Amino acid sequence: MSRLSKILMQISGILFIILLWELATGVFHVFKWIVLPPPTDVFMAMLAMALDGSLFVNAGWSLLRVLLGFIVAAAIAVPLGVAMGWLPEISYVVDPIVEVIRPIPPIAWIGLALLWFGIGINSAIFLVFIGAFFPILLNTIAGVRNVEKRLVEVAYTFGASDWSVLRKVVMPAASPTIYTGLRVGMGIGWMCVVAAEMIAVRFGLGNMILEGSNLLQTDVVMVGMITIGLLGLAINYIFQVAGNYMFKWQQGIGRAVA
Amino acid sequence: MSNDIRIVHVTKEFASNGRSMKAVDDISLDIKDSEFICLVGPSGCGKSTLLRMIAGLEPVSSGEILMGDKKITSTSPKIGFVFQEYTLFPWRTVEKNVEFGLELKRLSPEERARIASKYLDMVGLEKFKDSYPHQLSGGMRQRTAIARTLAVNPEILLMDEPFGALDAQTRNILQEQLLEIWHKEKKKVLFVTHNVDEAVFLADKVIVLTARPGRIKEIIDINIPRPRVRTETEVNKVRNAILNSLFEEVRKLSDH
Numbered sequence: 001m002s003r004l005s006k007i008l009m010q011i012s013g014i015l016f017i018i019l020l021w022e023l024a025t026g027v028f029h030v031f032k033w034i035v036l037p038p039p040t041d042v043f044m045a046m047l048a049m050a051l052d053g054s055l056f057v058n059a060g061w062s063l064l065r066v067l068l069g070f071i072v073a074a075a076i077a078v079p080l081g082v083a084m085g086w087l088p089e090i091s092y093v094v095d096p097i098v099e100v101i102r103p104i105p106p107i108a109w110i111g112l113a114l115l116w117f118g119i120g121i122n123s124a125i126f127l128v129f130i131g132a133f134f135p136i137l138l139n140t141i142a143g144v145r146n147v148e149k150r151l152v153e154v155a156y157t158f159g160a161s162d163w164s165v166l167r168k169v170v171m172p173a174a175s176p177t178i179y180t181g182l183r184v185g186m187g188i189g190w191m192c193v194v195a196a197e198m199i200a201v202r203f204g205l206g207n208m209i210l211e212g213s214n215l216l217q218t219d220v221v222m223v224g225m226i227t228i229g230l231l232g233l234a235i236n237y238i239f240q241v242a243g244n245y246m247f248k249w250q251q252g253i254g255r256a257v258a
Numbered sequence: 259m260s261n262d263i264r265i266v267h268v269t270k271e272f273a274s275n276g277r278s279m280k281a282v283d284d285i286s287l288d289i290k291d292s293e294f295i296c297l298v299g300p301s302g303c304g305k306s307t308l309l310r311m312i313a314g315l316e317p318v319s320s321g322e323i324l325m326g327d328k329k330i331t332s333t334s335p336k337i338g339f340v341f342q343e344y345t346l347f348p349w350r351t352v353e354k355n356v357e358f359g360l361e362l363k364r365l366s367p368e369e370r371a372r373i374a375s376k377y378l379d380m381v382g383l384e385k386f387k388d389s390y391p392h393q394l395s396g397g398m399r400q401r402t403a404i405a406r407t408l409a410v411n412p413e414i415l416l417m418d419e420p421f422g423a424l425d426a427q428t429r430n431i432l433q434e435q436l437l438e439i440w441h442k443e444k445k446k447v448l449f450v451t452h453n454v455d456e457a458v459f460l461a462d463k464v465i466v467l468t469a470r471p472g473r474i475k476e477i478i479d480i481n482i483p484r485p486r487v488r489t490e491t492e493v494n495k496v497r498n499a500i501l502n503s504l505f506e507e508v509r510k511l512s513d514h
Contacts, residue, residue: 150341150343150345151345151347153315153341153345154339154341154345155358156315156333157313157314157315157333157337157338157339158333158335158358158359158362158410159333159334159335159359159362160362164362168358168361168362169347172347172349173347173348173349175349247349248390249348249349249350249390249391249392250348250392251348251392
């Protein structure tokens with residue numbers, strides 16, 4: 001199948017749903033507007049919010065918060081994960097703590113977040129941090145533990161120090177797995193920021209959805225949801241493209257020499 | 259020469275299921291000047307273990323291994339190791355793989371590139387210096403690994419069945435290339451193989467080890483001038499001698 005026809009088929013599915021939606025709402029009025037406004041209304045609302053800038057302000061706040069929380073999570077989880085993966089002693093001490101805290105859903109931290117940081121950006125950053133932290137940590141540990149032993153040995157035969165082995169062998173070998181952790185962490189962080197914005201902070205896409213819901217502006221609610229979906233898709237895509245470039249040395253990507 | 263390798267009464271025991279098992283039993287061996295020695299023996303006779311002890315990857319249980327008059331207790335760039343499996347760093351290009359040991363020696367980038375280029379040229383891979391390992395054939399990967407080890411100028415090259423995973427043709431070509439390199443670089447080589455043809459083609463001296471625990475059974479000097487022709491009568495005679503010696507040991511294993 002050609003690339004073009006594949007793309008056309010992918011688009012046709014979405015178009016079909018939108019068409020069905022328009023027919024059900026705009027033409028046959030199967031649903032009340034407040035339950036499901038027609039896609040054209042949602043689109044017009046989106047256009048209006050883009051033109052008056054409010055969409056970008058809210059999206060910008062969400063992106064900023066997710067980015068800050070993500071950076072803090074990565075800055076702590078990657079070094080900790082490397083230490084835990086490389087030195088079993090550290091892992092013995094930290095593992096139980098991690099295993100106790102990990103099953104608590106990020107949303108359950110909202111209560112503490114409000115008590116610790118109050119209403120404001122810090123609460124949102126904290127929730128993103130909690131959401132992104134564990135996938136990054138667990139993938140980093142797994143990446144470091146699964147480094148092939150013979151690659152480490154071969155480095156030692158060149159007289160490498162432990163520090164050199166860590167820097168020149170373990171880190172690059174584990175980097176694709178760590179990167180997967182970052183990508184998953186970012187995805188979860190994106191979910192957490194929306195939840196935080198519904199409760200703990202003003203502005204942002206989550207806040208926009210909640211306010212729209214309170215004012216019975218179903219079109220605004222849907223604009224918020226669609227924007228969140230599209231931005232999540234875009235973030236994931238950027239991660240994917242950057243990853244393919246950074247890890248082109250991996251088997252399967254790139255051409256084989258005959 | 260002061261950098262001869264001396265293996266003195268080396269024994270290695272492993273603990274398994276609470277019992278200790280002897281893998282290498284009282285091996286003594288000197289490797290001088292630029293000798294090419296092949297170790298052959300039935301599988302599990304401790305050939306690889308001996309090599310790993312010389313490389314400093316594994317401690318000896320008793321005895322000692324010396325380079326010159328210094329005891330070998332840890333790994334060092336003076337002792338090069340070429341593994342059977344492919345051990346190139348997949349995230350580094352061929353050139354950067356060869357530069358690995360040179361980076362550890364803190365050479366300047368220009369110096370590293372110069373040395374890497376010399377050894378890539380020697381193994382015939384200059385053209386592939388920007389390729390990644392997954393783009394190379396098995397033979398090319400092992401040639402890169404050899405270049406990477408030679409680049410740090412070790413006193414001795416320990417080779418643990420380096421051509422074991424290659425097809426017969428590639429293997430023959432690499433054996434010839436290895437001899438050329440050895441002739442140019444004048445290194446000691448200790449080469450483990452289970453392929454008697456390979457040993458006879460390459461070595462100055464073939465050491466036959468006994469079945470587990472590995473002891474030196476026989477040392478066979480090969481004085482046939484190189485390049486050796488694999489089908490020559492002299493070569494065949496030596497090969498038969500080694501095969502017979504080895505066969506006794508393999509039979510001991512299957513009798514158990």
